[in-house]
Amino acid sequence: MKVRIAALVFLALLALGCVLAGWIAPQGYAEQFRSEPDAACSRAHLLGTDDLGRDRFARVLYGTRVSLLLAPAAALLATALAGLIGGAAGFFGGALEGCVMAVTDLVLAMPWFFLLITVRALLPLNVSPALSVSITFALLGCLGWAGAARVVCANARGLCRSDLALLARAQGASGLRLLWRHILPNLRPALSAQFWISIPVFILTEANLGMLGLGVAEPLPSWGSLLRELESCSTGITQPAILAPLVLVILTVSSFQIAVRKEEKHA
Amino acid sequence: MKFRSLICAFALLCLAPLGWAQPGSQLKFCLGSQPRTLNPLLVADDASETVRYLTGGVLMRLNRKTQQLEPELATSWKVSAAGKSITFTLRENVRFSDGTPFSAEDVAYTMQRLMDPALHSPGGDAFRGGEGKLETQISGRNRITLTFPAAVVGLDKLFDQVAIVSAHSPLKEMAVLGPYYVAENKAGAYLLLKRNPNYWKHDASGRQLPYIDSVRLDIQQNRDIELLRLTRGEIELINALDAESYEKLRAKAPQMAVDAGIGLDSEQVWFNQVAAAPIEGYKKAWFASTRFRQAISRAVNRGDIARVVYRGHARPAVSWVSPANRVWFNEKLQPHPFDPQGALALLQQDGFQLQNGTLRDREGHAVEFSVITNAGNKGREKIAAMMQQDLQRVGIRLNVVTLDFPSLIERITRTFNYEACLLGLVNDDLDPNSQMNVWLSSADNHQWNPAQKTPATAWEAEIDKLMRQQASTADFKKRKQAVDRVQQIVWEQEPFIYLVNKEALAGVSPSLHNAAPVALRPQVYWNIDRLTLGTQVADKR
Numbered sequence: 139m140k141v142r143i144a145a146l147v148f149l150a151l152l153a154l155g156c157v158l159a160g161w162i163a164p165q166g167y168a169e170q171f172r173s174e175p176d177a178a179c180s181r182a183h184l185l186g187t188d189d190l191g192r193d194r195f196a197r198v199l200y201g202t203r204v205s206l207l208l209a210p211a212a213a214l215l216a217t218a219l220a221g222l223i224g225g226a227a228g229f230f231g232g233a234l235e236g237c238v239m240a241v242t243d244l245v246l247a248m249p250w251f252f253l254l255i256t257v258r259a260l261l262p263l264n265v266s267p268a269l270s271v272s273i274t275f276a277l278l279g280c281l282g283w284a285g286a287a288r289v290v291c292a293n294a295r296g297l298c299r300s301d302l303a304l305l306a307r308a309q310g311a312s313g314l315r316l317l318w319r320h321i322l323p324n325l326r327p328a329l330s331a332q333f334w335i336s337i338p339v340f341i342l343t344e345a346n347l348g349m350l351g352l353g354v355a356e357p358l359p360s361w362g363s364l365l366r367e368l369e370s371c372s373t374g375i376t377q378p379a380i381l382a383p384l385v386l387v388i389l390t391v392s393s394f395q396i397a398v399r400k401e402e403k404h405a
Numbered sequence: 406m407k408f409r410s411l412i413c414a415f416a417l418l419c420l421a422p423l424g425w426a427q428p429g430s431q432l433k434f435c436l437g438s439q440p441r442t443l444n445p446l447l448v449a450d451d452a453s454e455t456v457r458y459l460t461g462g463v464l465m466r467l468n469r470k471t472q473q474l475e476p477e478l479a480t481s482w483k484v485s486a487a488g489k490s491i492t493f494t495l496r497e498n499v500r501f502s503d504g505t506p507f508s509a510e511d512v513a514y515t516m517q518r519l520m521d522p523a524l525h526s527p528g529g530d531a532f533r534g535g536e537g538k539l540e541t542q543i544s545g546r547n548r549i550t551l552t553f554p555a556a557v558v559g560l561d562k563l564f565d566q567v568a569i570v571s572a573h574s575p576l577k578e579m580a581v582l583g584p585y586y587v588a589e590n591k592a593g594a595y596l597l598l599k600r601n602p603n604y605w606k607h608d609a610s611g612r613q614l615p616y617i618d619s620v621r622l623d624i625q626q627n628r629d630i631e632l633l634r635l636t637r638g639e640i641e642l643i644n645a646l647d648a649e650s651y652e653k654l655r656a657k658a659p660q661m662a663v664d665a666g667i668g669l670d671s672e673q674v675w676f677n678q679v680a681a682a683p684i685e686g687y688k689k690a691w692f693a694s695t696r697f698r699q700a701i702s703r704a705v706n707r708g709d710i711a712r713v714v715y716r717g718h719a720r721p722a723v724s725w726v727s728p729a730n731r732v733w734f735n736e737k738l739q740p741h742p743f744d745p746q747g748a749l750a751l752l753q754q755d756g757f758q759l760q761n762g763t764l765r766d767r768e769g770h771a772v773e774f775s776v777i778t779n780a781g782n783k784g785r786e787k788i789a790a791m792m793q794q795d796l797q798r799v800g801i802r803l804n805v806v807t808l809d810f811p812s813l814i815e816r817i818t819r820t821f822n823y824e825a826c827l828l829g830l831v832n833d834d835l836d837p838n839s840q841m842n843v844w845l846s847s848a849d850n851h852q853w854n855p856a857q858k859t860p861a862t863a864w865e866a867e868i869d870k871l872m873r874q875q876a877s878t879a880d881f882k883k884r885k886q887a888v889d890r891v892q893q894i895v896w897e898q899e900p901f902i903y904l905v906n907k908e909a910l911a912g913v914s915p916s917l918h919n920a921a922p923v924a925l926r927p928q929v930y931w932n933i934d935r936l937t938l939g940t941q942v943a944d945k946r
Contacts, residue, residue, distance in 0.1 A: 259812035
């Protein structure tokens with residue numbers, strides 16, 4: 139319980155830091171101090187500067203905002219799609235379920251990381267970094283529903299065959315009422331768990347895209363683009379501050395996992 | 406017991422020379438990928454090129470230090486006045502690595518194969534100036550004349566890339582005339598090259614070259630691991646380092662870090678000027694304006710790019726010929742200065758106005774465009790980010806888009822759905838003729854507006870004329886004049902905005918002697934047959 143509280147407090151503080159980034163960060167995230175590239179930690183730059191002289195503390199704050207706000211949004215989209223598609227398949231069953239599950243299997247089998255790279259390459263070029271990152275996460279959300287849809291479908295199917303549904307039908311409940319009053323409320327824990335599970339997945343996927351240089355457009359930072367600083371660390375870390383985004387990702391993903399475990403217990 | 410000990414000691418003494426015998430010297434370095442071919446006539450990638458350089462015997466070799474041609478398998482040569490034919494006098498008593506004698510027949514066979522359209526040899530394209538067949542005329546055992554269907558400019562220099570293969574050896578192209586031969590090839594792991602026992606070259610004291618007995622080429626894709634291996638003493642050289650790795654090496658092992666000075670490679674940005682490109686008309690008008698391009702060029706701080714992105718290991722670029730190319734560089738030209746006010750003045754002449762920090766054209770469109778570059782190239786991504794901030798100062802919004810390489814190539818060569826592109830040019834050849842496929846307006850690699858039926862602008866027509874002119878004469882003075890003028894036009898018109906020329910950086914172990922890294926490829930092992938390891942003694946002459 140204490141661990142869960144600690145995790146939630148950490149996530150809350152992180153969210154607060156993101157919201158107040160404009161006030162907390164001493165510098166703009168895009169401003170280049172070209173006379174001070176790769177500067178060490180100092181009063182002016184709490185976490186030093188990156189290789190273009192940009193304040194790392196400001197970039198970590200804004201990067202956290204991007205990843206922490208948009209990953210849940212993408213998770214929400216993916217969960218909503220999973221609820222809609224999986225729920226409908228489980229509720230109606232029969233041929234529809236067969237078709238939906240076949241499509242789900244197909245989506246799961248696709249190398250969607252490469253698909254994502256391809257789809258991203260087809261996007262218009264002249265979009266602002268903020269829109270670009272929103273599109274990236276929207277794509278993640280649109281492509282990440284399949285796994286959750288299978289779980290939701292199985293749950294919905296189980297609920298439709300349960301005594302609860304049998305009793306409701308015996309009492310004359312219509313299909314829509316059965317869905318709205320009995321099935322959906324009982325699917326909520328499963329959907330909630332899928333939502334929480336998806337968040338760290340999307341954070342890491344964006345980080346992976348960022349590592350390939352295909353994530354968020356310059357100059358906007360994200361955890362993915364910040365983690366790229368670690369690419370050249372195999373020959374030694376000269377500045378421990380470059381580990382800050384990695385530590386944040388680990389702590390955040392762990393915190394989400396701790397929160398998820400509790401949700402799963404509820405489910 | 407004492408007797409047994411005595412026998413053991415005696416046995417150990419007898420066996421010691423076997424165990425402690427000095428193994429043959431072995432040079433080790435890494436290739437970024439598995440060579441795609443070991444056939445020297447089909448080389449198209451860097452790794453295969455390395456193997457060809459180390460194993461192939463050539464008629465003449467460009468000395469990477471002096472930038473002059475030196476005789477190798479040919480003791481002398483003469484190019485005809487028309488530039489269509491070349492006559493070689495070949496070295497006698499030379500044998501391939503398997504013992505097969507070398508003769509003029511091998512040169513004829515190599516050139517016929519190289520120019521056979523069915524072989525699709527990338528090296529053959531440079532010799533194909535026109536339709537027709539290559540004619541070979543052998544006089545005696547060691548004299549051969551090659552007559553090409555059309556004049557080939559810089560004909561003699563092209564033979565630096567032609568490794569002679571045997572017409573008679575049962576080993577075919579695996580029989581070589583270079584300092585080493587491929588003894589072992591473990592795909593994906595390593596290649597082992599052993600000293601060619603029949604290599605013709607000897608040092609001044611009569612000792613057969615090369616000094617080093619074998620070369621092990623490990624396949625290693627990760628550049629950081631390669632650097633670690635150098636510092637641990639597991640490999641002896643890294644032929645080309647990026648600035649970041651170079652600085653790390655300099656901090657860790659300064660004696661290993663070598664800066665060979667300015668290189669031939671450049672980084673440049675260009676605007677899409679294709680008339681049919683799917684971009685807005687007003688943007689096409691911006692990109693077609695010389696003043697607009699000049700203004701962008703002046704608004705970008707090249708000095709900062711060289712200092713920040715390349716840690717000072719690059720220099721602001723001038724035009725398409727690098728200052729490293731001592732013969733062809735136009736020394737009258739200087740890099741464009743960083744001058745945001747001058748840039749704004751140029752833009753105002755074209756009707757642009759800076760309003761509340763946003764630059765607008767005559768029709769009121771805010772000046773905003775995107776630049777595409779290949780994802781994963783950290784240097785280019787940093788350059789783009791720096792350009793973004795520089796252009797912001799003159800009210801221009803630049804959107805940086807990183808794309809996977811196939812998507813980028815698709816856009817710049819087929820769909821032309823892009824506005825500006827940031828890429829680099831890797832240049833191996835000193836002769837400007839090698840860039841005909843870039844500068845002719847009809848060429849496919851004329852990136853800003855490729856494959857034009859007729860030149861779109863007067864200055865492109867002039868470049869066409871000058872490039873053809875320099876390609877049709879063997880008179881160096883005339884060629885130099887033409888190439889200087891083309892550099893001048895490109896400097897003025899800026900179809901490519903040249904940003905920086907990178908320095909040639911290398912890592913060399915102190916145990917490797919006689920290494921004299923240069924800017925031209927292969928930077929470190931260009932004099933492979935003269936390199937020595939450890940305590941080996943070499944004739945330095």
